[in-house]
Amino acid sequence: MYLSSKASRARQREAQNARNNRAEIVKALSHGQITRRDLYKWGLFTAGGFLAWKNGLSPLARSAFGAIPTGTPRSPLFGAQKFTQRMPRLALQTPTPLTRDAAGNAVFPAALGERPAQRLSYHTNFSANPADPAFRNPLTGRGPIEGRPPGEVFAHQRWDEFFPKVGYVFSMGQIAPNTKFHPNFPAQNPNSVWSFGPGRFARGNAPPMLLKGRYGEPILTRVYNNLPLVREENGGFGRNEIQTHFHNAHNGAESDGAANVHHFPGTFYDYRWSTTLARRDKINTQATDRRASGPDGNGGLVNVAGDFRELQGTMWFHDHRFFFTAENVYKGNFAKINYYSGPDRGNEGLADGINLRLPSGQLLDWGNLDFDVNLIVSDAAFDPTGQLFFDIFNTDGFLGDVPLVNLAYAPFMEVLPRKYRFRILNACMSRFLQLAIASPANTPVPFKFIANDGNLVVNPITLTQLDHQGIAERYDIVVDFSAFQVGSRLKLVNLLRMRGDGRGPTNTLTLAQALAGDPNDPVVGPVLEFRVVGSVPSVDVPGATQFSTSPDLSQVPAVLTEQIPVVTPVRTRMVEFGRAGNGDSRNPATGQCTPDCPETAVFPWTIKINGQEAHSMNANRISLLIPKPGEIEHWTYVNGGGGWDHPIHLHFEEGVTINRGSGSIPATERLVRKDVWRLRAGGQVTFQVQFGEYGGSYVNHCHNTVHEDFAMLMRIQLLTGVAGSPQTAVTPTPNPTPDGVVFTTPEILPEGDPRV
Numbered sequence: 001m002y003l004s005s006k007a008s009r010a011r012q013r014e015a016q017n018a019r020n021n022r023a024e025i026v027k028a029l030s031h032g033q034i035t036r037r038d039l040y041k042w043g044l045f046t047a048g049g050f051l052a053w054k055n056g057l058s059p060l061a062r063s064a065f066g067a068i069p070t071g072t073p074r075s076p077l078f079g080a081q082k083f084t085q086r087m088p089r090l091a092l093q094t095p096t097p098l099t100r101d102a103a104g105n106a107v108f109p110a111a112l113g114e115r116p117a118q119r120l121s122y123h124t125n126f127s128a129n130p131a132d133p134a135f136r137n138p139l140t141g142r143g144p145i146e147g148r149p150p151g152e153v154f155a156h157q158r159w160d161e162f163f164p165k166v167g168y169v170f171s172m173g174q175i176a177p178n179t180k181f182h183p184n185f186p187a188q189n190p191n192s193v194w195s196f197g198p199g200r201f202a203r204g205n206a207p208p209m210l211l212k213g214r215y216g217e218p219i220l221t222r223v224y225n226n227l228p229l230v231r232e233e234n235g236g237f238g239r240n241e242i243q244t245h246f247h248n249a250h251n252g253a254e255s256d257g258a259a260n261v262h263h264f265p266g267t268f269y270d271y272r273w274s275t276t277l278a279r280r281d282k283i284n285t286q287a288t289d290r291r292a293s294g295p296d297g298n299g300g301l302v303n304v305a306g307d308f309r310e311l312q313g314t315m316w317f318h319d320h321r322f323f324f325t326a327e328n329v330y331k332g333n334f335a336k337i338n339y340y341s342g343p344d345r346g347n348e349g350l351a352d353g354i355n356l357r358l359p360s361g362q363l364l365d366w367g368n369l370d371f372d373v374n375l376i377v378s379d380a381a382f383d384p385t386g387q388l389f390f391d392i393f394n395t396d397g398f399l400g401d402v403p404l405v406n407l408a409y410a411p412f413m414e415v416l417p418r419k420y421r422f423r424i425l426n427a428c429m430s431r432f433l434q435l436a437i438a439s440p441a442n443t444p445v446p447f448k449f450i451a452n453d454g455n456l457v458v459n460p461i462t463l464t465q466l467d468h469q470g471i472a473e474r475y476d477i478v479v480d481f482s483a484f485q486v487g488s489r490l491k492l493v494n495l496l497r498m499r500g501d502g503r504g505p506t507n508t509l510t511l512a513q514a515l516a517g518d519p520n521d522p523v524v525g526p527v528l529e530f531r532v533v534g535s536v537p538s539v540d541v542p543g544a545t546q547f548s549t550s551p552d553l554s555q556v557p558a559v560l561t562e563q564i565p566v567v568t569p570v571r572t573r574m575v576e577f578g579r580a581g582n583g584d585s586r587n588p589a590t591g592q593c594t595p596d597c598p599e600t601a602v603f604p605w606t607i608k609i610n611g612q613e614a615h616s617m618n619a620n621r622i623s624l625l626i627p628k629p630g631e632i633e634h635w636t637y638v639n640g641g642g643g644w645d646h647p648i649h650l651h652f653e654e655g656v657t658i659n660r661g662s663g664s665i666p667a668t669e670r671l672v673r674k675d676v677w678r679l680r681a682g683g684q685v686t687f688q689v690q691f692g693e694y695g696g697s698y699v700n701h702c703h704n705t706v707h708e709d710f711a712m713l714m715r716i717q718l719l720t721g722v723a724g725s726p727q728t729a730v731t732p733t734p735n736p737t738p739d740g741v742v743f744t745t746p747e748i749l750p751e752g753d754p755r756v
């Protein structure tokens, strides 16, 4: 639909007015000047709790005329053109070595001035000595210094076995001065973007961080909350309480970052990222299989126990504060982490019969990044002054109109005419992507698909365009630029049109159509330009140069791993993700959520187990219970309908994708391990999964983070068989407060508990 410019201007004005009104209400709510009850009284909520749809009357109704970005006028670009800034590589962080003291603590180098990391949280010390200032939040004088809950339940599981060898100290804080998404854009205000920065008192980093982990080298990551103490100082969105989820590493629940353990400004949380290889208690327990290993830094390998078919590669970590995840992640609370292993070494030259020699580089023993590139693709929206904008009233899905790669607006990247590996993450809130590569002649460039959600596929799959890519899905591909001469320019192109209401994708454009752009959605079309050049500076060894004349030693072998067989399961489960209406996140007696939710929150999104009653998120309710490790189950996720597509994420374990009911299943999913499954409109998916090694409280949820916040999320409880461990029983629910954690006893849905 093309509008006359006069009508178009009027509609833009209306959308801007609606947004200004919303902004006023958000401010008034955050300052306590109006309440949720007022909003009901004014008719802005219906009896059912939904936002009233009175377009033009209600400041909470979305304008029909600003479909993308969702509900607001177009973002200003300040004259910025695409492909006029260099794509930033992610900010690689270097860990510090840790040592073990006589008490069994992990000790940081003295120069950092950090207290040692303990198996038990410092909250335990605080609870024993509340008057001792050494264990109190230094910013407020209230509550514990560490957000990790006290006692054995939140002690690091298998601490000695996976004793951390290296450590990081990060802050989550206001963005560093003069941070811009493009040189033409204004600098972001300190509270417009919040992200990780290195060190205790750091400002946030842009571009996002990258960590390199390796099997056999457990990591201790200390995250300080350096956000403003005053909740209202958030630039209009974002909550100053955080918990860091490592998506989707195999860690104890105390370090999963999604066990209702958010922490407050002034405090830290010690996460132990164990690098545990799944099935270590069941398969290859003596660590004799060389494929189950990590690089030793000197061309050799350190064997680890576990199943090499479960090695993980491309992962990320991000905020998981229940009810505020979308706001916080969009605001910048995320980073990437690659795990390296014997087969997936990040060294293309080293030939030892184990290393696959995938494109990466060879200047370093492992983890070369020269030809192994992380691409974080996301969409954003900006207010008229150019500050990052988010619509906190939208419960359906938020689509931005500015494409970002590694948080830079439509950048370019220089590449050599050789093979590259790209690790592509969809870090949008609600937008699905579908990417292809256009040659200089605007024809599709074939590439090889090698990993899905960080799991190598058995055989590389040649494609000319990717499948839909839902939020949090990671696709690793290898692109060979050797057919293109120096001077050539190629494009990474998004082919997928979205419904403006966030419901899901509509249709895939042809490459030619997408290259022409979509007047209704600037995130359809090219988002990144590749420029083929004769030399590039090395990322791995600063000061070194990589030349196009050097031989490309990298390979993409025909076999990357082995298939995990699908077997008869011990039990099956059915989980339906839908829109059943009024969720039950609020306690009817108190009106409060667990944990606390926004005053205005309503809960259209719900989950049903085995066809029983629909529920929305409550951290004190267990929806699925896994009675013991090692039992193989088949789960079917069903879409409750309504034309919505939901990318559903299971924490902690991957599943082997078996089928999509009667629907077709692409080669990139058939028998492939994943941790996020798009349900497709009206669709379903069945996968095989088993749990092991760790226990406690995890979650399963929609990764359209807007749906997640309103509150399409449920708790999973894993019981272990480890004698004496608290995780042999259902663990109590931690409830974080500024004065410390209070535990409550969770309810368990009988339909989710096989012991019943």
Ligand SMILES: [Cu+2]
Binding pocket: 645, 646, 647, 702, 703, 704, 707, 708, 712
């Ligand atoms: Cu969803």
